[in-house]
Amino acid sequence: MADPQNANPTILNASDLPTRRRRASSDKTAQNGPGIFSYPSPAYSNDPFSQATNSKAESDSDSDSIVEPIDEQEIYDLISTISDPEHPLSLGSLAVVSLPDISIKPTIPSRPQSTLQTVTVLVTPTITHCSLATVIGLGVRVRLEQSLPARFRVDVRIKEGTHSTAEEVNKQLADKERVAAAMENGTLMGVVKKMLETCQ
Amino acid sequence: MSLYSITLWDSLKFEVLSAQEPELAEETLLVLRAIAACLATSTQTSSTASPLAQYLRPITKECIEHLQEPAQRQAKASGDILKSVSSASPESFNLVTKAVAAPITTIYQSSSEVAKHRALLQVFGQLFDSAIEVFGTWSSKRALANSENPLEAFSESLLEIYSQALMSTVKEEVSFRVAAAQGLQKLALISDLLQDNEIGMVIQHMNEVILREESYSRDDLKKTAMQSLAEISKHKSRLIMDITFPAFMAQLPDTDSEAEARGDYHTTLEGLAEVSVEKDVFDTLVRRLLNKLDVLLNTHNVDSPKYTGALLSTLLFIMERRGLQNDPNLEGYYDRVVVGLVSRATTAAAASNNLTALNNVTVLEVLGRVSNLIVRNASLDKKVTASANVYDLFSLQSGLERLSSAPNGSTLQSIWILSTWLLAAIPRDLQAPLLEAAKISVTLSSLLALIDTDIEPVAFLAISRQLALYINKHLPSSALDIATSWLTTFYNKVRLARGGQLDHGQADSEQSISRIVRTIFMLSKALILRLSPDTNAILRDLLSLLDSSKHPLPVNKFAASSFGGLLAPDAVLSKTNGAQIRLLAPQKVFQTLAPLISAGFKSSSQGDEKENYLTALSGVIASIPSDIVVPELPTLLPLLLQSLDLSDQRVKIATLETLAVVTARSPSALEESGHIPSLVRRLVKTASIPKSGSYKESEPDTPKARQLAVRCLFLMPGRIKGSGSRTNPLLPLKREVLQGLMKVLDDPKRDVRKEAVDARGAWLRGVDDVEDESD
Numbered sequence: 013m014a015d016p017q018n019a020n021p022t023i024l025n026a027s028d029l030p031t032r033r034r035r036a037s038s039d040k041t042a043q044n045g046p047g048i049f050s051y052p053s054p055a056y057s058n059d060p061f062s063q064a065t066n067s068k069a070e071s072d073s074d075s076d077s078i079v080e081p082i083d084e085q086e087i088y089d090l091i092s093t094i095s096d097p098e099h100p101l102s103l104g105s106l107a108v109v110s111l112p113d114i115s116i117k118p119t120i121p122s123r124p125q126s127t128l129q130t131v132t133v134l135v136t137p138t139i140t141h142c143s144l145a146t147v148i149g150l151g152v153r154v155r156l157e158q159s160l161p162a163r164f165r166v167d168v169r170i171k172e173g174t175h176s177t178a179e180e181v182n183k184q185l186a187d188k189e190r191v192a193a194a195m196e197n198g199t200l201m202g203v204v205k206k207m208l209e210t211c212q
Numbered sequence: 213m214s215l216y217s218i219t220l221w222d223s224l225k226f227e228v229l230s231a232q233e234p235e236l237a238e239e240t241l242l243v244l245r246a247i248a249a250c251l252a253t254s255t256q257t258s259s260t261a262s263p264l265a266q267y268l269r270p271i272t273k274e275c276i277e278h279l280q281e282p283a284q285r286q287a288k289a290s291g292d293i294l295k296s297v298s299s300a301s302p303e304s305f306n307l308v309t310k311a312v313a314a315p316i317t318t319i320y321q322s323s324s325e326v327a328k329h330r331a332l333l334q335v336f337g338q339l340f341d342s343a344i345e346v347f348g349t350w351s352s353k354r355a356l357a358n359s360e361n362p363l364e365a366f367s368e369s370l371l372e373i374y375s376q377a378l379m380s381t382v383k384e385e386v387s388f389r390v391a392a393a394q395g396l397q398k399l400a401l402i403s404d405l406l407q408d409n410e411i412g413m414v415i416q417h418m419n420e421v422i423l424r425e426e427s428y429s430r431d432d433l434k435k436t437a438m439q440s441l442a443e444i445s446k447h448k449s450r451l452i453m454d455i456t457f458p459a460f461m462a463q464l465p466d467t468d469s470e471a472e473a474r475g476d477y478h479t480t481l482e483g484l485a486e487v488s489v490e491k492d493v494f495d496t497l498v499r500r501l502l503n504k505l506d507v508l509l510n511t512h513n514v515d516s517p518k519y520t521g522a523l524l525s526t527l528l529f530i531m532e533r534r535g536l537q538n539d540p541n542l543e544g545y546y547d548r549v550v551v552g553l554v555s556r557a558t559t560a561a562a563a564s565n566n567l568t569a570l571n572n573v574t575v576l577e578v579l580g581r582v583s584n585l586i587v588r589n590a591s592l593d594k595k596v597t598a599s600a601n602v603y604d605l606f607s608l609q610s611g612l613e614r615l616s617s618a619p620n621g622s623t624l625q626s627i628w629i630l631s632t633w634l635l636a637a638i639p640r641d642l643q644a645p646l647l648e649a650a651k652i653s654v655t656l657s658s659l660l661a662l663i664d665t666d667i668e669p670v671a672f673l674a675i676s677r678q679l680a681l682y683i684n685k686h687l688p689s690s691a692l693d694i695a696t697s698w699l700t701t702f703y704n705k706v707r708l709a710r711g712g713q714l715d716h717g718q719a720d721s722e723q724s725i726s727r728i729v730r731t732i733f734m735l736s737k738a739l740i741l742r743l744s745p746d747t748n749a750i751l752r753d754l755l756s757l758l759d760s761s762k763h764p765l766p767v768n769k770f771a772a773s774s775f776g777g778l779l780a781p782d783a784v785l786s787k788t789n790g791a792q793i794r795l796l797a798p799q800k801v802f803q804t805l806a807p808l809i810s811a812g813f814k815s816s817s818q819g820d821e822k823e824n825y826l827t828a829l830s831g832v833i834a835s836i837p838s839d840i841v842v843p844e845l846p847t848l849l850p851l852l853l854q855s856l857d858l859s860d861q862r863v864k865i866a867t868l869e870t871l872a873v874v875t876a877r878s879p880s881a882l883e884e885s886g887h888i889p890s891l892v893r894r895l896v897k898t899a900s901i902p903k904s905g906s907y908k909e910s911e912p913d914t915p916k917a918r919q920l921a922v923r924c925l926f927l928m929p930g931r932i933k934g935s936g937s938r939t940n941p942l943l944p945l946k947r948e949v950l951q952g953l954m955k956v957l958d959d960p961k962r963d964v965r966k967e968a969v970d971a972r973g974a975w976l977r978g979v980d981d982v983e984d985e986s987d
Contacts, residue, residue, distance in 0.1 A: 079960040079961075080960060080961055080962045082965070086962065086965075088971065158969075158973065158976065159957065159969040159973075160956060160957060160971070161954065161955070161957040161958035163958070204531060205977065208973070211973065
């Protein structure tokens with residue numbers, strides 16, 4: 013597979029991929045006790061009969077007061093585990109999708125109170141002539157459309173300079189009718205379904 | 213075999229190098245290894261011309277070729293091949309290593325990319341693995357005495373490469389450093405490979421990683437380093453004691469102010485705990501911790517208990533992990549901790565001066581557990597002494613009288629914690645004056661009189677647990693009527709609460725009602741767990757507390773929320789402490805209560821009362837294994853569904869958890885009940901946040917409840933399919949669910965959104981009208 017025109021030869025290791033740092037738990041361990049052994053604080057919270065009032069002392073992460081907006085890391089987590097149609101590897105570890113290539117912007121900047129957002133994902137195929145670039149783009153698009161609320165518009169493109177027919181592929185992916193027709197194609201849908209099976 | 217070995221290799225290698233199916237690749241590796249093993253048994257003249265050498269030559273040649281491009285997939289496959297082939301026998305390991313180690317080192321040094329380095333380190337790691345298989349570790353030597361380990365020639369350069377990889381790389385290269393750390397660990401474990409001073413260096417690197425570096429992302433590296441130290445300590449505990457111990461102990465703060473300023477002592481304590489598995493290290497650590505405690509306590513640090521608490525927690529952790537049976541130092545621990553610290557805490561509390569961190573409630577709890585552990589494992593006469601000291605607590609200033617008469621706000625009230633834990637450690641059949649039936653009866657009377665007064669919550673809890681201990685563990689079966697008569701007394705007290713007519717005229721009547729109800733439940737729990745002959749009657753009486761015609765609303769409410777505690781596990785009243793917990797108790801409780809609860813629910817007409825019945829039900833179900841619940845599901849499902857309409861989050865969460873378990877394990881029961889549509893609709897409703905401005909201004913459910921509701925929805929498509937003539941019951945609901953979940957995709961909480969994505973995916977893919985047989 014040593015393809016000289018291979019734009020992306022290396023395979024990334026899972027622990028090097030961008031992940032969200034779990035803010036809540038790490039703060040707690042710093043304050044309350046060591047990670048492996050922590051004992052309940054007041055003796056009476058140990059009580060098997062403790063009533064509802066006691067359990068209201070919940071952490072911030074459990075109350076609705078802190079809103080967690082959908083951000084680029086979340087989009088990345090949604091698509092990085094899609095598997096490549098040819099190999100048993102994920103798009104994230106093949107660096108086909110990467111965090112810097114994802115952006116979220118408001119769809120109508122002139123109207124700040126509108127909640128419509130546009131997600132733009134730039135896909136870098138593994139080989140410059142890769143005929144499966146369209147399929148990969150389609151897979152990403154389907155995944156995002158199934159997983160994001162209606163107010164998000166999805167825009168999937170091939171990254172400039174990484175594919176010989178990037179313009180063509182982008183046109184296809186942006187064309188709603190062609191995408192809809194593709195969704196009717198049983199074989200194509202089968203491939204996409206298999207790609208999405210590994211999503212976590 | 214030697215005739216065909218190379219041909220076999222040629223045909224098999226594609227299976228590994230361009231692997232499509234992982235199972236095939238694994239089988240192939242085993243075959244390659246078997247060939248090598250078989251060839252090794254043949255007689256050989258010189259090692260270079262033997263059939264084994266001939267077989268291995270093309271293998272090593274090709275693998276090295278692939279390793280020139282270490283980040284490719286084939287490099288990893290080559291590593292696998294080398295590992296399986298070299299682990300077949302010492303000779304094959306010899307040949308492979310001699311052929312492979314030098315070239316790989318050259319490739320490593322000639323390249324500068326981190327990814328390549330990491331891949332090469334991992335390949336070496338695989339060689340180390342097979343070395344461990346062939347030669348064994350320090351404590352389990354395996355190979356024959358005359359075979360030398362070829363890695364010895366390379367050990368120095370390898371050590372240098374790995375150490376540099378670990379210590380001189382930027383911290384962002386996590387996986388690289390982890391690979392380096394793992395390699396070092398394996399090197400250190402191979403028997404007779406590294407010298408002690410070299411292993412010492414490895415240990416020092418690990419120490420530095422753990423102690424000096426800041427926390428970074430998921431701390432994979434620190435965890436790996438910790439594990440390495442733990443592994444090494446199993447084989448070379450002397451070195452760990454000489455190198456790691458002083459380094460870590462020096463990191464521990466000496467005073468509370470220092471501890472609070474730094475705040476990082478937890479990592480150090482954790483590291484110390486991890487490496488103290490072997491006996492010598494364990495003994496030393498215990499001694500050092502106790503010394504440090506003494507130093508701290510001399511400063512009367514009652515206001516800064518955290519560090520003391522952490523030290524005691526560490527002590528508890530390592531003692532529990534090691535188990536103290538037959539420990540020769542047990543007597544010493546008994547004297548130092550049980551007698552020494554307990555009496556110190558008690559005397560200080562009684563006199564209200566010389567207070568130390570020990571008098572803080574949290575710390576007392578930990579101290580209690582440690583004493584409990586030690587006494588449980590102590591010799592018989594020590595146990596008798598302990599039993600004599602349950603109230604005296606080794607202090608002349610204590611005793612049942614003094615404890616009982618301590619006023620509110622006095623530190624002496626919290627000493628009840630120690631008393632309870634000590635009592636819990638006493639075995640059931642001990643011959644001691646404390647445990648004679650007459651004495652128990654007297655003690656029970658005093659305790660029960662005390663519990664009815666206005667004591668602090670901490671003391672209340674400790675005393676009620678003592679009551680449970682006496683009644684469950686030590687009361688002989690013939691004397692159980694003492695307990696039941698006390699139960700009746702308390703029921704009478706509850707009846708007097710009707711209309712607020714309590715005979716004591718206490719200001720805080722709500723607290724006293726709750727305490728009376730709690731005491732009733734605690735006494736009942738003690739009796740039920742040992743399945744006393746009156747269990748059925750006791751359960752029925754408990755249930756009558758929910759009846760609004762018999763008791764006022766506050767009583768109903770307290771009772772409803774206390775049902776959850778009946779079968780809940782309790783650290784004090786546990787099997788380890790010798791409590792009588794019969795295996796069939798949960799079943800009995802459930803089978804008696806479930807029909808009564810659903811009958812009560814149906815015959816009730818008030819909303820509040822119904823809610824109480826549902827709360828009680830969810831409490832009971834929470835602690836019962838699901839196979840007991842499932843047979844009753846048809847009668848209970850309507851109640852569970854109604855619980856989802858309540859606003860009490862605790863009940864909802866308990867119900868959802870039960871439903872999740874039922875869906876996962878016995879989906880057929882759900883299907884047959886025919887309630888799936890209403891269940892699904894309620895789940896969608898629970899998961900959504902109501903639009904603002906809607907008719908019912910209800911609070912949305914907590915994120916946890918929403919998440920659980922979506923989880924239940926997620927579990928369904930894989931398991932509920934419909935069978936044979938019945939169509940899939942989920943099919944008509946598919947559209948509704950997908951639309952409802954669409955809104956949940958915009959939930960403010962990330963975890964809920966993730967569950968919704970998974971659930972939508974499951975319903976989209978799993979609920980099909982056409983059965984797809986292909987792929």
